[in-house]
Structure formats: structure tokens, C-alpha cells
Amino acid sequence: MPKSHLDPVDCRIVAELQANGRLSNVELADKVGLSPSPCLRRVKRLERDGYIEGYRAALRRDRVGLGFSVFIGVKIDGHTNERALAFEKAVVEMPEVIACHLVSGEADYFLEVVVPDLGDYQRFLVGKLLNLPIVREVRSNIAIQTLKAGAPLPLEHLEPGQSKSIPQAAK
Known part of the structure; x- marks a missing residue:
């Protein structure tokens, strides 16, 4: 299976989208330090390559x-x-x-x-x-009480400034 890389900018993009999937592209680009066009290209690539599965509202059960x-x-x-x-x-x-x-x-x-x-x-x-x-x-x-559910994935293992190899999701 081919390998793909999440560079530090990709990591910031997915972290921001996990925190708020409703960010506009302009807001996201500003948060990750890109101009809107390259940011949108990166998001589309992350979606196409299977890193981003989709977007949905998180409901209170x-x-x-x-x-x-x-x-x-x-x-x-x-x-x-x-x-x-x-x-x-x-x-x-x-x-x-x-x-x-x-x-x-x-x-x-x-x-x-x-x-x-x-x-x-x-x-x-x-x-x-x-x-x-x-x-x-x-x-x-x-479950008597839910203290945490549906949390974002912890991406800290991808150190800033360091690219790590992650298997590309099947298309």
C-alpha cells in the first residue's frame, strides 16, 4: 500500500477541523498560516486521500x-x-x-x-x-455517566516540524 505523509501544515489543518468542522476555508487558512487557495487544495487532498472521512454535527445524546x-x-x-x-x-x-x-x-x-x-x-x-x-x-x-465521548483524535505523536509516514487510506 502506498505511503502518504502528513506534514505539519496538514496536521494543523486536521486538528483545526476536528475542533470545528464548520470553519470556512478563509478562517481555516488564517488559523494554519496559509492563503485560502493552497489551504483548500490541501483540504481537498486530505478528503480525497481518506484522512478526512466526512463532516457532521455532534449531538448531545x-x-x-x-x-x-x-x-x-x-x-x-x-x-x-x-x-x-x-x-x-x-x-x-x-x-x-x-x-x-x-x-x-x-x-x-x-x-x-x-x-x-x-x-x-x-x-x-x-x-x-x-x-x-x-x-x-x-x-x-x-454507562452511568459519560465523561468523554467522540473526542478528536490525538495527533500529538506527529511532532511539529517533523513528517511521519502514515498509510494512505483505501479509496
């Missing part, structure tokens, strides 16, 4: 009626590729699942689920997740 968060460890029966892929496809299509990770350890997958309340979680668990034939065991952890 409780304000939109989704204040009940559950972290679920899921063990599956067997690990045949075809069945595991079917599980992954089904879970990714469930709107309540906002994150799904294949993990090592006690569980095979770790899901983050948001729903309005405990009753909705029970309906999700019994009516959807446990209905998947490959699911062997589920362990639920209910």
Missing part, C-alpha cells in the same frame, strides 16, 4: 432522547468467516449500534449502543441482538 448508553461484549459461536461476516453486517445495519469493534480478550466484539431507556435496550437486546443465531453470550455494561 440526552437532548435527542438517546441518553441510555450500553457497552456490550459479544461472544459468537464458532468463527467461520461466513457466519462472522453475517453477524458483522447485521450489527452494522442496526441504528442503535453506534460503534462495533472486533476485539481480543473475553469477548469477540465490543458494541456501543444508544437507546432512549432501559425498556428500549431490552427490546433491542431480545428482539435484535439475541435473535442473531451466531450470538453465544452477551455481557452488558450500562
Whole structure:
């Protein structure tokens, strides 16, 4: 896979956009010390090369009626590729699942689920997740309080003034 580089200016651009994705190009250019045209070219390249996935509004879960968060460890029966892929496809299509990770350890997958309340979680668990034939065991952890969620990626490992090689995202 070809390598691409994030130079210090690219790092400042993505850091600023993580902090505020609604910056105009002129505002962004001013913050990173570029004129608007080269700044826009860099942003378009970062989007095209897959560093920037997209832009969206960050919503307060409780304000939109989704204040009940559950972290679920899921063990599956067997690990045949075809069945595991079917599980992954089904879970990714469930709107309540906002994150799904294949993990090592006690569980095979770790899901983050948001729903309005405990009753909705029970309906999700019994009516959807446990209905998947490959699911062997589920362990639920209910979030009591969220102290941090959806934070920007930490880019400090890319030291200012130093370019480091980062794999280019698949197009």
C-alpha cells in the first residue's frame, strides 16, 4: 500500500477541523498560516486521500432522547468467516449500534449502543441482538455517566516540524 505523509501544515489543518468542522476555508487558512487557495487544495487532498472521512454535527445524546448508553461484549459461536461476516453486517445495519469493534480478550466484539431507556435496550437486546443465531453470550455494561465521548483524535505523536509516514487510506 502506498505511503502518504502528513506534514505539519496538514496536521494543523486536521486538528483545526476536528475542533470545528464548520470553519470556512478563509478562517481555516488564517488559523494554519496559509492563503485560502493552497489551504483548500490541501483540504481537498486530505478528503480525497481518506484522512478526512466526512463532516457532521455532534449531538448531545440526552437532548435527542438517546441518553441510555450500553457497552456490550459479544461472544459468537464458532468463527467461520461466513457466519462472522453475517453477524458483522447485521450489527452494522442496526441504528442503535453506534460503534462495533472486533476485539481480543473475553469477548469477540465490543458494541456501543444508544437507546432512549432501559425498556428500549431490552427490546433491542431480545428482539435484535439475541435473535442473531451466531450470538453465544452477551455481557452488558450500562454507562452511568459519560465523561468523554467522540473526542478528536490525538495527533500529538506527529511532532511539529517533523513528517511521519502514515498509510494512505483505501479509496
